[in-house]
Amino acid sequence: MDARASSIRLLAGIAAAGLILTGCAAGADTSAGTAAPGGSSSSAAQGEQNDADVAFVQGMIPHHRQAVEMADLVAGRSQNAQVIDLAARIGGGQQPEIDMMIGWLEEWGAEVPAEGGDMGGMDMGGDMGGMDMGGGMGGMMTPEQMQQLQGASGPAFDRMFLEMMIEHHRGAVEMAQTELQDGADPEALALAQKIIDTQQAEITEMDTLLQQV
Known part of the structure; x- marks a missing residue:
């Protein structure tokens, strides 16, 4: 029973770690996605006449x-x-x-x-x-x-x-x-x-x- 409980705890820990990594990756993707439009807007503004x-x-x-x-x-x-x-x-x-x-x-x-x-x-x-x-x-x-x-x-x-x-x-x-x-x-x-x-x-x-x- 102790071995079975250890296995369950190990699997649960792996799953939790996977969720954390997935969340980090999603956060990085979101950051990268918003950076491009901001950079593009700045570049366009530099080319505008006043x-x-x-x-x-x-x-x-x-x-x-x-x-x-x-x-x-x-x-x-x-x-x-x-x-x-x-x-x-x-x-x-x-x-x-x-x-x-x-x-x-x-x-x-x-x-x-x-x-x-x-x-x-x-x-x-x-x-x-x-x-x-x-x-x-x-x-x-x-x-x-x-x-x-x-x-x-x-x-x-x-x-x-x-x-x-x-x-x-x-x-x-x-x-x-x-x-x-x-x-x-x-x-x-x-x-x-x-x-x-x-x-x-x-x-x-x-x-x-x-x-x-």
Whole structure:
């Protein structure tokens, strides 16, 4: 009888241990199952744009558009090969960025700034995407400044173009620095850093050219 009782107690102990192990395994599975959605949500949040991203892109699109327009004025007005080359690089580099930023705003469901009525006529005034683009934002040129540039030629044009583009670039760099501080979207942040690197280098180049014209 003692041997039989020992066997029963042993079997009961094994069964109890099995229940405990099963419960631990179930607890581990539950923990693993809830960790994944939490991690996924955190990852998704890191890729979402915020208000600073939208403001940066909505401001940089018209800013780039004016830079491209200024660069387009160089042909036929400047005889300086270095100024002509610089303008070609500015226009060629910023137009693809405009197209990319428009795509972002469309994906985000945000308003794309209109092309200010008549960009070709130098009309940069008015409300563009909720912002006053009449020369008060980020080094933007006023319509009067753009008309002066359009009417110049030769060395006088070169000096005016370089001085205006330096101011324009400095404004873009400031806007990009604000985006780096406040933005969240990885692509927008990468563009902001690219703008800072590229346009700071071009400012240095233009400062040197100004001493030669």
